[in-house]
Amino acid sequence: MKEIRIHGRGGQGSVTAAELLAVAAFADGKFSQAFPAFGVERRGAPVQSFTRLNDKPIRLRSQVYQPDYVIVQDPTLIEVVDVAYGIKDTGTIIINSEFNPENFKFDSNAKVMTVDATKIALDIIGRPIVNTVLMGAFSAATKQIKPESIANAVKNRFPGKIGEKNAEAIEKAYSITMEATV
């Protein structure tokens, strides 16, 4: 089983991202589960959401304590929240940032990757909504979910032009991250 934790701020679409990863993973043939860190969250407050992926049906209902992957939607969260908490040493932390991974030091051997998701979102979608962009980066960095599956899940959730633009942004983030991982 692979476990993903997404850190964001209320209103940034962290919960939607977790859901869409679950939808996309299932389309790929995996079993999946997505849930928010249930709270009385407000816009701007730190939030978390989780996705589990497995080859067999998922029965576990506890929160995620030792994630394989962490996605950080907003780098300013790193000062407020221990985003690396519990991550496996074999894991990967994907951060939305214009800076190189070397700029981020965590008390963990997990791999750190960065992608300037805000820039990609502004260029393509026209708004700084980074959740879908980071899903593209996640696909490239982890190979857990096919980028087409993610794009399809996003297009189904947001039909029309918005979905198309998001799919384009996902593709962009995917190819940029693929280059970085070579």
Added chain:
Amino acid sequence: MSITPGGICKPGTTISNKTGGWRNFRPIYDYDKCTKCKLCELLCPDMSVLEREDGYYDFDYDYCKGCGLCANECPVDAIEMILEEK
């Protein structure tokens, strides 16, 4: 008689409960005074004031409990409450 689900029953069960037996005082009309104003019929809590064909009223002594509301409210004092002989 067995209990139906939730005790649902046919309507009109109060008809079998003849409350006239509760009465201590019996209302009597003085038709010389009665103006057919209908107030007694409207106020009777037991629907025991029945209109006749001539427009005057009779009491339904099967159900009248003798509460005296009609006599108390009659504007021309046309109703007298007399002690039941038991």
Added chain:
Amino acid sequence: MAILREADKDKMTVVEGSYAVAHAVKVCRPHVISAYPITPQTHIVEELSQFIADGEIPNCAYMNVESEFSALSALVGSAATGARCYSATTSQGLALMHEVLFNFSGLRLPMVMTIVNRALSAPINIWNDQQDSISQRDTGWIQLYAEDIQEASDMIAQAYKISEDKDVLLPAMVCMDGFILSHVYEPLVLLEEDLTNEYLKPYETNYKLDPKNPLSFGAFADPSSYTEFRYLQQQAMDKAINKVEEAADEFKELYGRYYGGVIDTYMTEDADIILCAMGSIIGTLRDVVDNLRSNGKKVGLLKVRAFRPFPAEAIKQAVSNTSVIVALDKNISIGLNEGALLTELKSILYNTNLNMPVIGFSIGHGGRDIPEKTIEDIVQKAENVIKSGISHESEFVDLREDLI
């Protein structure tokens, strides 16, 4: 008895638990829905409102009301006309319905209500435990508890079948853990409309409010007959035990999915330790049982699906060869220091020749997470009971000593 899921992935889709439940309600063809939104039930009634607005539930009225008390009161009248009724609530909303719950069951009216289990105030808390539905234990409602969102949605159809059975005629609560199930996205088969048309026949009754054939509802019962009303309700609950089994069996036959009848058992046959619980914790317990079994520990799981009627005989059979029973309760009777399952388990075993120890743990209050490690620690304590007897019959789990 094993869980049976024909993992028909082609039929599955990934949706939120609340949507799955709302969809199941839709295909059960209700006539009247009345509910008042309250976290974490909100998504269910939002989805249903949308279905109604889109014309997807024909011949159905959604009654807007100003409180949960009114919602259920409105459904008393609706159900009396022979309408199939639905509501959903949680926590404070269910508490506010308390008085009407007795009216519903005493009038022997069928309906189904989803309880999205949540803790009660004070202190105010919107997260999951099962204090809300457990506190309505004696209201005469059937109570079923679901393990995952497939079961929570499929249980809607089963609950209507049980509730509307002529030998039962009692309202039913389908309980699902708040957030943990109501807000989770996972793959499931949305309740099939064609199969449900076959499974769930229209509700028919000889007793209904009808101006053309007037009847008196809500009759008065004085001391000469009130006892018999209660006796008849108890008889209906006794009959409901078999009806829960039949509803599950018929469901399995038709849909190919099965979650147990009044109970479900997992690895109990040779178990030294049997964990007993209700609701979404069952999934985590299955994983823990598998892990411990792979380490040679003989642990089993008893899932209670029907809390009312309480499946005393089925449980006695399931536990007859075990060394210790562990009740895990997301509720507590303050002043007795026991959760409901612990109390009921002890009570059904007394006066029998089964005298294995029963211990209980208060767990998951107000949304406190239940990691696998917590369960493993509980199993460790149960092993100690086998070795050296009971030291604590009932205790709180994962208490934060720093706050006390």
